[in-house]
Amino acid sequence: MPEEAIYVIQKEGVFELVRERSRFAALSFCVHSLEESREKLKVAVERFPKATHYAYALRLGPRGDREFASDGGEPRGSAGRPILGALRRFMVTDTMVVVARYFGGKKLGIRGLIEAYGDAATKVLEASGRVLYTQETKFTVIPTPHTFDAFLYRLLNVLRKKDGVLFDRNGGMITFTVPKDREESAETFLEKELLRGTITKFVKEG
Numbered sequence: 001m002p003e004e005a006i007y008v009i010q011k012e013g014v015f016e017l018v019r020e021r022s023r024f025a026a027l028s029f030c031v032h033s034l035e036e037s038r039e040k041l042k043v044a045v046e047r048f049p050k051a052t053h054y055a056y057a058l059r060l061g062p063r064g065d066r067e068f069a070s071d072g073g074e075p076r077g078s079a080g081r082p083i084l085g086a087l088r089r090f091m092v093t094d095t096m097v098v099v100a101r102y103f104g105g106k107k108l109g110i111r112g113l114i115e116a117y118g119d120a121a122t123k124v125l126e127a128s129g130r131v132l133y134t135q136e137t138k139f140t141v142i143p144t145p146h147t148f149d150a151f152l153y154r155l156l157n158v159l160r161k162k163d164g165v166l167f168d169r170n171g172g173m174i175t176f177t178v179p180k181d182r183e184e185s186a187e188t189f190l191e192k193e194l195l196r197g198t199i200t201k202f203v204k205e206g
Helices: 034-047 080-089 109-128 145-159 180-196
Strands: 007-009 014-019 022-030 053-060 066-070 095-102 130-132 136-143 166-168 173-179 199-205
Touching: 007 022, 014 109, 022 034, 022 109, 034 053, 034 095, 053 080, 066 080, 080 095, 080 109, 095 109, 136 145, 136 180, 145 173, 145 180, 173 180, 180 199
Parallel strands: none
Antiparallel strands: 007 130, 014 022, 022 095, 053 066, 053 095, 136 173, 136 199, 166 173
16 A cells, blocks of 8 residues: 655745634744754744743654644643644644744633644645655755865765765766755755855755
């Protein structure tokens, strides 16, 4: 039986709704680790400060099988679980949704909270769109002509491999792939090379 397709969000998004005077602000994020998810939670708190609760859920890994959720101080199972349910329905991974709630003075009850958090998460994921998940990211780099060989040497040392690295001196381009979990470190390396002036441009795909 073939495996079900799995996706990542196409873009990070924001969606707000109001239920019985309580305001729910949902944010979607691309994340690749628990460390990164903690940073994204800080971003959500800064974007919507002084909210009463910050509930969230995330899924990580090639199959989305690393799952985490927090009710953010709401009754157990009333916030993190419905957010996680939305992530599962959209079959996305490497994705986090944070919902900030501003209490409006009227209690919603467990059922009302489940519906509100689930709806907010669903709406922000709809707004974010999705694309098929790929386990590798491709980079295309244009080195500065006189530093082509020096940059290629450093790149191979960083990647610790030659497989997957293609270079064309005449065309002035280098392409390589990295696993998803090393995408961020590869991008950081290339950004430093841009500042050094050894490359003029790079493009990321996947």
